[in-house]
Amino acid sequence: MQTRSTEFYTEEKVDFGTLWWLSVASRIVKVHPKLLLEQWHHVETMMNLVMPIKKCTTATEKALNIFDNLLDQLTSIQINSLVERRKMYDLPSDQFLAIRHWAASVEKKHWNPEWIIPTQESIDRSTQLLRTWLVPALDVLNNPTGIAKKELLHRLFLIRSGLLGACFSLPLLEGDIIGLTDSHTIQQDKEMLTIVKPKGTPEISIDGKNVRQMALDCTLGLIDYLLEHSPDDVKSIQEAVSILRGLPLNRGYTKELYNTSATSYRVTKTMLCDKLAGNRSNIEMIVEEYVMLLHRKRLAHTQGWHYNEQHKKIQDKLLKVATSTYSENRSKAQSILLAKLREHPYSYKKIVNDILAFLKPNEDVSHEQLKGALYLLIDGKKQSLMLRMEFEQQAKIWPALVKIQHSEKPSIIALLETAQNIIVDNYESYRLKYEWEPKNVEAAWKLLKAADEGSPLYNTEMLQGPSVEQIDKYKGYLEDKYQKAKASYYLLIDQLFALANDSNLHWRPLDMAYSMLSMQIRRDSPLPDGVIKMFVRLLINDTVKTRRIASAVVASWLKINKPKAVKVEYVLPFKAPNTSVGAQHPIQYGFRTDNRIMMYEEEKLPKTDEEWDAFQFCAKQHWGIYTWPKKLITYAPLKEQKAIDRTYEQFSDVEKYIVETFKEEKFMTRLRELFSIEMKKEDDLFNAVHFSLFQGLFRSYGDVLAYDFKAQLEILLASSKEYEQKLAAEITAGMMNGSKLWRYEKQRKLWSWLDPLLTKTFELMKEDGLRNWGVAIATVCGCSEPRMLKPLIDLLFKLVERPTENAYAASSRMFLIQSALCQFEWRGVELWNKLVGMMRGCLVQPFANLRDRVAM
Numbered sequence: 001m002q003t004r005s006t007e008f009y010t011e012e013k014v015d016f017g018t019l020w021w022l023s024v025a026s027r028i029v030k031v032h033p034k035l036l037l038e039q040w041h042h043v044e045t046m047m048n049l050v051m052p053i054k055k056c057t058t059a060t061e062k063a064l065n066i067f068d069n070l071l072d073q074l075t076s077i078q079i080n081s082l083v084e085r086r087k088m089y090d091l092p093s094d095q096f097l098a099i100r101h102w103a104a105s106v107e108k109k110h111w112n113p114e115w116i117i118p119t120q121e122s123i124d125r126s127t128q129l130l131r132t133w134l135v136p137a138l139d140v141l142n143n144p145t146g147i148a149k150k151e152l153l154h155r156l157f158l159i160r161s162g163l164l165g166a167c168f169s170l171p172l173l174e175g176d177i178i179g180l181t182d183s184h185t186i187q188q189d190k191e192m193l194t195i196v197k198p199k200g201t202p203e204i205s206i207d208g209k210n211v212r213q214m215a216l217d218c219t220l221g222l223i224d225y226l227l228e229h230s231p232d233d234v235k236s237i238q239e240a241v242s243i244l245r246g247l248p249l250n251r252g253y254t255k256e257l258y259n260t261s262a263t264s265y266r267v268t269k270t271m272l273c274d275k276l277a278g279n280r281s282n283i284e285m286i287v288e289e290y291v292m293l294l295h296r297k298r299l300a301h302t303q304g305w306h307y308n309e310q311h312k313k314i315q316d317k318l319l320k321v322a323t324s325t326y327s328e329n330r331s332k333a334q335s336i337l338l339a340k341l342r343e344h345p346y347s348y349k350k351i352v353n354d355i356l357a358f359l360k361p362n363e364d365v366s367h368e369q370l371k372g373a374l375y376l377l378i379d380g381k382k383q384s385l386m387l388r389m390e391f392e393q394q395a396k397i398w399p400a401l402v403k404i405q406h407s408e409k410p411s412i413i414a415l416l417e418t419a420q421n422i423i424v425d426n427y428e429s430y431r432l433k434y435e436w437e438p439k440n441v442e443a444a445w446k447l448l449k450a451a452d453e454g455s456p457l458y459n460t461e462m463l464q465g466p467s468v469e470q471i472d473k474y475k476g477y478l479e480d481k482y483q484k485a486k487a488s489y490y491l492l493i494d495q496l497f498a499l500a501n502d503s504n505l506h507w508r509p510l511d512m513a514y515s516m517l518s519m520q521i522r523r524d525s526p527l528p529d530g531v532i533k534m535f536v537r538l539l540i541n542d543t544v545k546t547r548r549i550a551s552a553v554v555a556s557w558l559k560i561n562k563p564k565a566v567k568v569e570y571v572l573p574f575k576a577p578n579t580s581v582g583a584q585h586p587i588q589y590g591f592r593t594d595n596r597i598m599m600y601e602e603e604k605l606p607k608t609d610e611e612w613d614a615f616q617f618c619a620k621q622h623w624g625i626y627t628w629p630k631k632l633i634t635y636a637p638l639k640e641q642k643a644i645d646r647t648y649e650q651f652s653d654v655e656k657y658i659v660e661t662f663k664e665e666k667f668m669t670r671l672r673e674l675f676s677i678e679m680k681k682e683d684d685l686f687n688a689v690h691f692s693l694f695q696g697l698f699r700s701y702g703d704v705l706a707y708d709f710k711a712q713l714e715i716l717l718a719s720s721k722e723y724e725q726k727l728a729a730e731i732t733a734g735m736m737n738g739s740k741l742w743r744y745e746k747q748r749k750l751w752s753w754l755d756p757l758l759t760k761t762f763e764l765m766k767e768d769g770l771r772n773w774g775v776a777i778a779t780v781c782g783c784s785e786p787r788m789l790k791p792l793i794d795l796l797f798k799l800v801e802r803p804t805e806n807a808y809a810a811s812s813r814m815f816l817i818q819s820a821l822c823q824f825e826w827r828g829v830e831l832w833n834k835l836v837g838m839m840r841g842c843l844v845q846p847f848a849n850l851r852d853r854v855a856m
Contacts, residue, residue, distance in 0.1 A: 022062035071165025175308035323372035361405035391488035558696025595624035612744035694734025725769030729776035781823035
């Protein structure tokens with residue numbers, strides 16, 4: 001290098017030999033800092049030779065690798081690897097033969113690693129290097145006017161390398177702590193930083209100034225200059241943004257590097273260790289690597305509650321780049337900004353208003369700014385900003401997404417669709433109200449007092465617990481928090497509801513408003529009546545997606561708000577010994593005298609309406625065949641289900657609206673037409689949401705709507721179209737399941753007209769509709785017990801008994817009854833015996849499909 005002329009430093013390309021020597025030098029300096037300090041004159045000479053390279057980017061990067069590695073060796077804490085072993089390498093072979101020590105394990109009790117810790121001399125030399133090379137670069141970039149792009153980029157490389165190499169010994173950014181949450185359990189100004197070095201270890205400062213702060217001031221100003229005067233200088237802007245990434249909290253190791261090192265360590269340990277002997281056989285290299293891994297884990301950990309005004313400035317600047325003109329700059333800044341938001345929990349609250357400002361339709365916002373803001377909100381899927389679990393923030397973000405001015409640009413449309421899909425696929429409902437029982441408080445006090453005062457880890461200050469004044473102060477904290485969250489929840493709903501009814505909105509934001517509203521249905525806070533009425537009308541919307549959303553919302557609302565059924569204990573006449581709680585093996589399972597009361601027996605079924613109303617059913621198929629619970633809780637008899645046997649006058653206002661809407665002939669006709677439209681192949685399956693919707697209507701409103709659905713069922717059942725048969729199966733299944741707790745007189749009236757309709761349909765069943773009817777019958781029977789469905793069972797057996805010369809008709813009828821009986825498990829043995837007796841004559845049938853069905 002000393003033979004190089006001055007032209008060498010301005011050459012665009014440096015020869016390969018020089019690059020090789022630069023690479024060698026970057027590895028040579030990775031030695032014990034004591035050797036570097038002893039040879040400091042040569043180190044200084046080498047730095048003076050390589051650092052002035054200006055033109056060749058490759059040579060500059062390799063020279064800066066030397067700078068980085070040199071600072072890292074002088075300022076970081078490391079283990080001096082294999083110290084004792086290296087001392088013996090120079091001994092004669094009769095005193096030390098290396099082969100005899102291969103794979104020698106470490107005696108951990110006597111192993112004492114030698115740590116390399118920065119000394120005042122090494123810190124002084126590092127400070128000298130930074131003063132010589134870093135400070136001039138900062139001074140130049142503080143006034144970047146007239147600097148060539150390549151020179152500017154190289155100086156940014158230098159700043160990044162200097163900060164990265166010395167970051168372990170650079171004090172963190174200082175400033176007033178900014179509160180991120182109103183938690184009374186986390187005091188941000190008292191949260192401890194992770195301890196990564198011994199007390200008293202010297203740190204770097206230049207003329208009493210914080211080096212990180214010097215670099216920060218320079219970088220922030222430079223980014224402003226570049227965005228204003230050279231927005232097309234993508235490389236320099238990206239490099240400046242990269243500096244901001246590690247500047248605040250990097251101490252030499254990031255979480256990404258730690259994860260890579262941990263993976264590498266596990267692979268190395270798997271290859272070099274004796275699995276039979278275990279950790280006792282670990283060689284010294286493995287033990288050293290593990291200890292260093294623990295140290296690196298401390299370095300990679302960041303204390304997110306230490307969020308000060310400097311961090312806020314960095315986030316603001318990253319936001320500015322993330323919404324700038326060029327996509328390369330935006331992408332880089334967005335990834336770094338989102339990483340910063342994850343480092344500091346709740347810090348997104350300090351920047352979310354600035355992001356949303358780019359979404360306002362009336363503001364002068366460019367296409368690039370809008371794209372950048374949308375990417376920031378949706379990136380991260382479950383961790384995205386728009387899914388943060390706080391209604392106050394949701395009330396800001398979600399309506400803002402809907403209000404975005406309509407754009408026909410494909411990129412904006414795609415981003416908004418992605419946002420909607422992320423919300424629908426990943427949104428998780430969370431609690432509004434938290435409560436602590438007194439017993440929880442007592443347990444916490446006992447846990448605090450249970451600590452051993454003689455333990456070296458005992459800390460009086462940490463274990464003293466809250467004072468009486470603090471407890472009184474925060475006694476109503478949970479209630480206040482609940483009221484605040486509840487107010488934000490209803491504010492969110494009010495805003496979305498207003499947008500959903502805005503006739504000036506394009507169909508895409510309307511669709512998004514519907515989707516967002518559908519996510520807010522919950523058990524602990526009822527949706528406003530207006531929202532439910534809107535979704536009821538949307539059941540006949542022209543858009544398939546909207547109809548699906550409305551069906552799911554109305555079905556869920558009906559399930560949540562259904563009249564509560566009365567449940568009582570099922571009193572068994574007697575229990576067989578060793579079949580209840582605490583039963584010991586062996587347990588007698590199968591048919592017993594005590595569980596015959598649960599089985600279907602035709603002779604013992606009620607005969608009159610009064611007997612049916614007084615009969616107690618038990619739909620829990622799993623109890624009795626093996627053991628009994630301590631208390632068997634089931635539905636009370638039908639005559640006690642007063643809440644379900646309601647009249648129209650007893651309905652609430654919103655329930656009356658639902659009933660009146662479904663009684664409208666135009667509405668019902670439109671509902672039938674739209675719900676039976678053939679869409680795509682997967683839509684030909686039995687729809688569980690539709691079933692839940694219809695079940696909810698009959699479960700909540702009794703037989704008030706029965707005759708209105710009868711008119712539509714007659715049309716559907718008379719049709720041979722597959723999709724109309726599917727809808728008929730969904731309505732019929734919902735009707736059967738929803739009516740199981742009606743008074744028996746109402747059930748009998750229902751079956752008086754449903755039985756002949758279904759009989760005719762099943763007699764003329766085509767192959768297209770068979771599967772859906774089988775699923776419908778199986779669904780109903782799986783939710784009930786056989787005695788509750790006697791009318792359906794009688795209908796199916798009559799069909800099988802009815803003679804037919806059509807093999808397909810006979811096979812389909814067997815399939816339907818099989819779909820029912822399979823759900824009854826052990827409680828329908830009498831029915832199976834009856835069916836088997838009827839099937840014996842079919843074994844010699846000449847039709848293969850009929851014999852196959854009998855065999856199943």
